[in-house]
Amino acid sequence: MLKNILPRGRSRSLNRTQKAAIAGVGTLGAAAVALTAVPASGQSTTSEAAPTAKVEYSTKQIKDVDAGVTGRLAGASQKVASIDAKKEAASNKATTTKKAVEKHETKKSTSRSAERTEVKKAAKSYPDNLDGWIREARAILSKHDIPGTYDGIHRNIIRESSGNPKAINDWDINAINGIPSKGLLQVIPPTFKAYHVPGTSWDIYDPVANIAAACNYAADKYGTMDNVDSAY
DSSP, X not given: OOTTTSOTTSOSXXXXXXXXXXXXXXXXXXHHHHHHTSOTTOOOTTSOOOOOOOOOOOSHHHHHHHHHHXXXXXXXXXXXXXXXXXXXXXXXXXXXXXHHHHHHHHHHHHHHHHHHHHHHHHHHHSOSSHHHHHHHHHHHHHHTTOOOOHHHHHHHHHHHHTTOTTOBOOXXXXXXXXXXXXXXXXXXXXXXXXXXXXXXXXXXXXXXXXXXXXXXXXXXXXXXXXXXXXOO
16 A cells, blocks of 8 residues: 555655655554444444434313313302302391381381370370369260260269269169269269270279260260250
């Protein structure tokens, strides 16, 4: 191989420069041989890295998961809203009921107060004397359409008892029969019981109750107490 390098017709002796060139060529050849002798399993530091495989992925599953979570959250929100609505409805109903009860109680209280006031006014409007007894009795009689003027009632009371509500007759035929006449208009117990006027006392000596029963009896027997001028 070295023979081909030397020119023809020249001396075979080599100068220094030629020797250096030949040495360099030899070195390069050895290096080339060394590189080709590296085992197949070995790796050179100058080898290019293998290309990275592309990773493929899909967003479909993530979207599906998002849809599922969103649906569950929406369902939970609806349940919470429904519960809140029911609570609010119950609260409103309770408030309405409470207001209705309070209104009813206020109305009852006002009504009772008005009734007490009316009773007090009624009690104060009739003095506890003959004049008051007659006027109170006439007010009750008018509610039951039982006739009797103030003068007619007053005249008969003066004749029968002189205005004494505790008067009792213990000498006439009624007394002899064990049913004496009693009160302002001298009414016997059976007559008082039969002609008792609702809204008055069941005590025969009560002046208003006695007047009312006597006037009711007189209206049934004589048309009115005004037509009575003697014992009846």
